[in-house]
Amino acid sequence: MASTTMPGHTVSLGELRRAAEPHFGGKSANLGELLASGIPVPPGFAISAGAFGLFLEENGLRERVSEVLRELDADDVKGLRSVSGELYQLICSAPLPEALEGEILRRYREIAGAAGEENPPVAVRSSAIGEDSEQATFAGQQKTYLWVRGAESVCEAVRKCWASLYSPEALSYRARMVAAGSEPAMGVTVQMMVDAEVAGVMFTCNPLSGDPSTVAVNASWGLGEAVVAGEVTPDEYRLSKVTGEVLHRSIGRKHLEYRPDPASAGVRTVEVEPERQEISCLEEEHLRALVEVARRVERHFGTHQDIEWALARGRGLPDALFVVQSRPVTTVRRRGGEPPRARSAIELVMGTFGVVSDEERGRS
Amino acid sequence: MYPPWALFDERRREHDENRLWFWNSMHFPVPMPAFDMVEVDTPYYALGGWQNRAFAVPGAMGVDYRIVNGYVYISPNPVTDPEKIAERSRFFQQRAGYYYENWDELYARWRERMEALNREVSEIPVPGLPEYEPEAVVFEGGEPSWATLLASYRRALDCIERMWQYHFEFLLLGYGAYLTFSEFCKQALPDIPDQHISQMVAGIDVVLFRPDAELRRLARLAIDLGVAEAFREGRSPEEIEAELGRSDAGRRWLEELEEVKDPWFNMGTGDGLYHYYGSWHDDPSIPYSSLIGHIAALQAGEDIERPTRELAERRDRLVGEYEALMDEEARQTFRELLGLSRKVFPYVEEHKFYCDYWFQSRFFNKIREFGALLARHGFIEEGEDIFQLSRYEVMQALEELALTWSTGGEALGPHHWPQIVERRKRILKRLEEWTPPPALGRMPEAVVDPAIAMLWGVTPQQLQEWARAQRDGSGNELAGAAASPGEVEGTARVVRSLEEISEVRAGEILVCTSTSPAWAPIFSKIKATVTDIGGIMSHAAIVSREYGLPAVVGTGTATSRIRTGQRVRVDGTNGRVTVLDG
Numbered sequence: 001m002a003s004t005t006m007p008g009h010t011v012s013l014g015e016l017r018r019a020a021e022p023h024f025g026g027k028s029a030n031l032g033e034l035l036a037s038g039i040p041v042p043p044g045f046a047i048s049a050g051a052f053g054l055f056l057e058e059n060g061l062r063e064r065v066s067e068v069l070r071e072l073d074a075d076d077v078k079g080l081r082s083v084s085g086e087l088y089q090l091i092c093s094a095p096l097p098e099a100l101e102g103e104i105l106r107r108y109r110e111i112a113g114a115a116g117e118e119n120p121p122v123a124v125r126s127s128a129i130g131e132d133s134e135q136a137t138f139a140g141q142q143k144t145y146l147w148v149r150g151a152e153s154v155c156e157a158v159r160k161c162w163a164s165l166y167s168p169e170a171l172s173y174r175a176r177m178v179a180a181g182s183e184p185a186m187g188v189t190v191q192m193m194v195d196a197e198v199a200g201v202m203f204t205c206n207p208l209s210g211d212p213s214t215v216a217v218n219a220s221w222g223l224g225e226a227v228v229a230g231e232v233t234p235d236e237y238r239l240s241k242v243t244g245e246v247l248h249r250s251i252g253r254k255h256l257e258y259r260p261d262p263a264s265a266g267v268r269t270v271e272v273e274p275e276r277q278e279i280s281c282l283e284e285e286h287l288r289a290l291v292e293v294a295r296r297v298e299r300h301f302g303t304h305q306d307i308e309w310a311l312a313r314g315r316g317l318p319d320a321l322f323v324v325q326s327r328p329v330t331t332v333r334r335r336g337g338e339p340p341r342a343r344s345a346i347e348l349v350m351g352t353f354g355v356v357s358d359e360e361r362g363r364s
Numbered sequence: 365m366y367p368p369w370a371l372f373d374e375r376r377r378e379h380d381e382n383r384l385w386f387w388n389s390m391h392f393p394v395p396m397p398a399f400d401m402v403e404v405d406t407p408y409y410a411l412g413g414w415q416n417r418a419f420a421v422p423g424a425m426g427v428d429y430r431i432v433n434g435y436v437y438i439s440p441n442p443v444t445d446p447e448k449i450a451e452r453s454r455f456f457q458q459r460a461g462y463y464y465e466n467w468d469e470l471y472a473r474w475r476e477r478m479e480a481l482n483r484e485v486s487e488i489p490v491p492g493l494p495e496y497e498p499e500a501v502v503f504e505g506g507e508p509s510w511a512t513l514l515a516s517y518r519r520a521l522d523c524i525e526r527m528w529q530y531h532f533e534f535l536l537l538g539y540g541a542y543l544t545f546s547e548f549c550k551q552a553l554p555d556i557p558d559q560h561i562s563q564m565v566a567g568i569d570v571v572l573f574r575p576d577a578e579l580r581r582l583a584r585l586a587i588d589l590g591v592a593e594a595f596r597e598g599r600s601p602e603e604i605e606a607e608l609g610r611s612d613a614g615r616r617w618l619e620e621l622e623e624v625k626d627p628w629f630n631m632g633t634g635d636g637l638y639h640y641y642g643s644w645h646d647d648p649s650i651p652y653s654s655l656i657g658h659i660a661a662l663q664a665g666e667d668i669e670r671p672t673r674e675l676a677e678r679r680d681r682l683v684g685e686y687e688a689l690m691d692e693e694a695r696q697t698f699r700e701l702l703g704l705s706r707k708v709f710p711y712v713e714e715h716k717f718y719c720d721y722w723f724q725s726r727f728f729n730k731i732r733e734f735g736a737l738l739a740r741h742g743f744i745e746e747g748e749d750i751f752q753l754s755r756y757e758v759m760q761a762l763e764e765l766a767l768t769w770s771t772g773g774e775a776l777g778p779h780h781w782p783q784i785v786e787r788r789k790r791i792l793k794r795l796e797e798w799t800p801p802p803a804l805g806r807m808p809e810a811v812v813d814p815a816i817a818m819l820w821g822v823t824p825q826q827l828q829e830w831a832r833a834q835r836d837g838s839g840n841e842l843a844g845a846a847a848s849p850g851e852v853e854g855t856a857r858v859v860r861s862l863e864e865i866s867e868v869r870a871g872e873i874l875v876c877t878s879t880s881p882a883w884a885p886i887f888s889k890i891k892a893t894v895t896d897i898g899g900i901m902s903h904a905a906i907v908s909r910e911y912g913l914p915a916v917v918g919t920g921t922a923t924s925r926i927r928t929g930q931r932v933r934v935d936g937t938n939g940r941v942t943v944l945d946g
Contacts, residue, residue, distance in 0.1 A: 213553045240555075240560070246850075247557060248938070249851065249937070345703075349701075350456070354449065
């Protein structure tokens with residue numbers, strides 16, 4: 001019964017738009033938007049939240065999950081752990097609906113075709129529903145699996161993403177914050193992995209001052225995880241969004257980097273050679289390209305963006321630069337307040353000379 | 365040597381010790397020759413007169429000055445009584461408001477007055493004191509030569525007093541409007557670089573660009589007339605003109621040159637505040653070396669025109685992009701302030717040409733005529749010695765000359781003045797070797813005078829920084845104002861005077877008290893600039909931004925804490941200078 005509707009549950013990223021967010025989650029929808037506006041995003045596909053529902057359905061797990069959710073006690077840490085462990089086991093050992101598995105296989109082969117490689121590495125990421133809004137704090141609790149190779153491993157990573165909805169932290173959060181009984185929903189993004197020589201994040205405004213004419217870039221060697229997780233002191237650059245020039249540069253000590261594990265799947269951290277630790281990991285031309293992408297992404301969404309990006313190893317610009325994620329900046333507050341308001345420019349000039357009106361004097 | 369009121373004196377010790385005095389090395393980097401004190405006295409009369417008595421700037425009166433070992437220290441006089449500030453506010457609003465409203469018309473009239481004054485000072489007669497008076501004096505009731513001599517000298521001083529009065533008429537208001545715009549931009553966009561603010565405002569077609577534009581035109585003309593061969597590297601202006609004089613085409617070019625010279629060769633070679641700065645008239649090798657360069661570039665097929673269209677496009681693009689980042693209300697204010705800043709900015713740039721270059725070079729040349737006269741009569745050994753006498757002493761010397769010339773008596777002057785001149789020359793040499801501290805006295809709580817912050821970079825933070833540097837002067841880091849972004853490392857070259865400029869080698873970092881237009885040639889050689897004194901609108905800051913060199917200005921102590929040959933790192937983005945080897 002369910003199989004007939006399965007094709008609607010995976011879709012190529014390029015076909016997604018913002019309107020798909022309730023079904024595919026914010027991450028996938030935003031990546032679709034970026035692709036549509038010509039931003040370089042690694043190819044990939046999205047799995048809908050509904051697919052998870054079908055998975056529960058077909059494996060007869062819905063009852064058990066609902067039951068567990070109803071009985072949650074946020075303060076019972078031990079209990080949360082054991083429930084989480086049970087659900088993780090259930091989800092990770094149940095088979096995917098056959099049609100869904102077929103879809104994932106087909107989409108993965110498409111990526112393989114584009115990559116010219118039999119088992120290309122992909123990132124399998126949770127794409128939370130409503131992540132950009134009230135459940136923002138929920139986002140960080142969901143898992144990402146990097147450098148996953150082969151269709152079977154992709155399916156396994158998809159199940160692990162789903163299972164992360166019931167991690168002890170997520171369960172505790174849900175028990176406290178979310179109306180009891182409401183079901184979590186989550187899409188999954190599967191995206192070709194960029195073997196990043198350098199990667200990082202950038203804000204399309206100054207995260208400290210709120211200056212909208214600035215792009216703030218953090219960068220480090222290897223995959224972006226080291227920057228996102230705060231495991232290195234990244235290079236920091238502040239660039240003028242208007243002219244692209246570097247306004248501020250500080251070079252961090254980047255002592256480790258995430259690299260693909262040559263022995264098996266996944267990634268591992270390796271020590272950065274001493275001579276590479278404290279040199280700038282970006283050249284002027286990279287910074288120019290990043291500002292340009294930041295401008296385009298911001299213009300497309302119409303709000304300040306927090307962008308994860310990567311520069312692929314062994315490639316020159318413009319082909320090297322990829323955006324792997326973008327979401328609206330919600331945490332910046334202006335420092336130093338708004339610019340002065342006055343009835344006229346002359347009034348402000350008078351203020352510069354220390355003019356006080358009789359009215360002001362009366363008040364003070 | 366210096367007037368008594370310009371010295372620290374026991375009788376007002378308590379008053380003077382309780383305030384901050386900072387060395388105005390931006391305008392007066394070397395010890396003052398006695399005559400040149402006229403360039404300290406009269407500008408501060410005029411600045412104070414406008415600020416305090418004419419416009420009544422609410423919180424700021426004038427600027428006091430004291431000479432310490434020949435160096436000029438200044439200290440602003442604040443108004444602190446709230447009643448008085450309110451009273452002055454009413455005056456200021458009405459009077460300054462009138463200027464902002466009628467700016468273009470007032471400024472047009474100012475230019476006419478200023479041009480007339482520049483002609484007047486050039487045309488003051490300095491009679492040669494002939495053996496016998498001309499017949500006109502005898503038969504037509506003309507002024508006697510001795511009286512003309514004294515009146516002319518008084519008139520020259522009168523002219524410089526008027527010049528400084530004109531100089532400050534618009535300056536405060538001009539800077540104030542610009543400063544307001546600049547601060548508004550930084551509030552709205554905290555990271556906006558200073559040079560973007562100045563690029564949005566700065567004039568593209570102002571008088572200051574005209575002299576070089578005329579040289580470019582003359583360069584093209586030389587090629588069109590087929591006389592470009594005369595302009596060979598290494599030739600002196602006299603040699604070039606001699607060759608040109610030998611052909612019709614060359615003579616046509618020389619005629620054109622004569623047309624251009626007045627007023628455009630009144631371009632200064634320095635800031636104008638010392639007698640030894642002059643203009644292109646006085647040192648034609650400067651315009652001629654430009655001409656040689658322009659001609660060579662044209663012949664190599666290069667485009668030597670100023671890219672005014674690109675500059676205008678860049679300016680409009682900056683304005684458009686920054687505007688788009690603001691909300692509607694802020695955008696409205698931004699536009700109004702930008703409009704006002706652009707209206708006032710031509711004055712801010714052009715007064716330098718009319719006053720500091722054109723007038724000053726004419727004025728000092730006029731004084732030289734009196735010097736030549738005194739030298740002819742043995743009062744001093746050579747004409748230039750006149751600048752070692754104060755303006756009052758020159759008056760005394762001229763009076764005695766007039767007296768003894770009239771009476772035929774024996775003058776004391778030739779026995780009196782030459783030894784004074786000699787002694788002062790020696791003293792000035794010695795004083796030049798001393799490095800004055802950037803500030804003396806007690807730190808104030810606030811700096812209320814906007815001009816002080818803007819022109820000299822004297823802000824509360826800067827005062828703290830100076831105080832810290834004076835306390836623990838051993839650290840290897842100096843802080844100043846971030847004047848031009850970028851970071852470089854290099855070898856320092858400490859330059860204390862204009863004469864030392866030739867020692868600067870390519871790729872070095874210039875460390876100096878401050879710079880003036882005369883320093884222009886070295887900016888294409890150096891990697892970064894560090895100054896003791898100066899704000900974001902100082903000459904060093906503006907030129908560094910034009911050349912894209914990192915600059916930190918207003919460090920207070922760079923020239924005394926950095927030695928030539930040391931490795932330093934200049935962070936012009938954050939206003940930090942680090943000495944890398946102790």
